[in-house]
Amino acid sequence: xxxxxxxxxxxxxxxxxxxxxxxxxxxxxxxxxxxxxxxxxxxxxxxxxxxxxxxxxxxxxxxxxxxxxxxxxxxxxxxxxxxxxxxxxxxxxxxxxxxxxxxxxxxxxxxxxxxxxxxxxxxxxxxx
Numbered sequence: 001x002x003x004x005x006x007x008x009x010x011x012x013x014x015x016x017x018x019x020x021x022x023x024x025x026x027x028x029x030x031x032x033x034x035x036x037x038x039x040x041x042x043x044x045x046x047x048x049x050x051x052x053x054x055x056x057x058x059x060x061x062x063x064x065x066x067x068x069x070x071x072x073x074x075x076x077x078x079x080x081x082x083x084x085x086x087x088x089x090x091x092x093x094x095x096x097x098x099x100x101x102x103x104x105x106x107x108x109x110x111x112x113x114x115x116x117x118x119x120x121x122x123x124x125x126x127x128x
Contacts, residue, residue, distance in 0.1 A: 003121050004041035013038060016123045017045065021052050021078050022061075044120040046109065049079070053105050063101045068093050071101055079108040081117070081124030 005013060014034045018026040026034070034052075037043040043051070052058055062074045072092040076084035084092070092104045108114060118124055 001041045002038075002044035002047070005038040007035075007039055010035045010038050013045070013123070014048075017048060017052070020081075020123055020126060021049055022058060045123060046118070046120045049123075050105075050109060053102075068096050068101075072096060072104060075101070075104055075108055077127040079105065079124060080111075080113055081127060083127060 011031065014026055014031050017034070018024060018030065034043075034048050037048060038045070062078070063071050066074065069089055072089050073084050075092070076082060076088065092107070095107065096104050114124075
């Protein structure tokens, strides 16, 4: 079971997740939906982020709606909270061409860098 978030903290947490991953504020339904999972401890922040990336909105805006190199760059910003270097982009463009962007996202979210910096309940920072 994941951490049970306090009701007073979860509204801000869901807003930060949406800002980082969807680049927008959550709508009321999204806020309530994900807040329920976080306050009950049914899902971790990392799992919520993962499920949001599987939404049609996310895929349309940040995967199928972008050239592969830009989708890889956005993935670095969303999931690692940093810009990708040229070698990172080149490597993951090839991965995406062979296996699709979900494989790239899974690799970034499963990386040692992600785990060390954000664990199960951290939200990556916005890239400035």
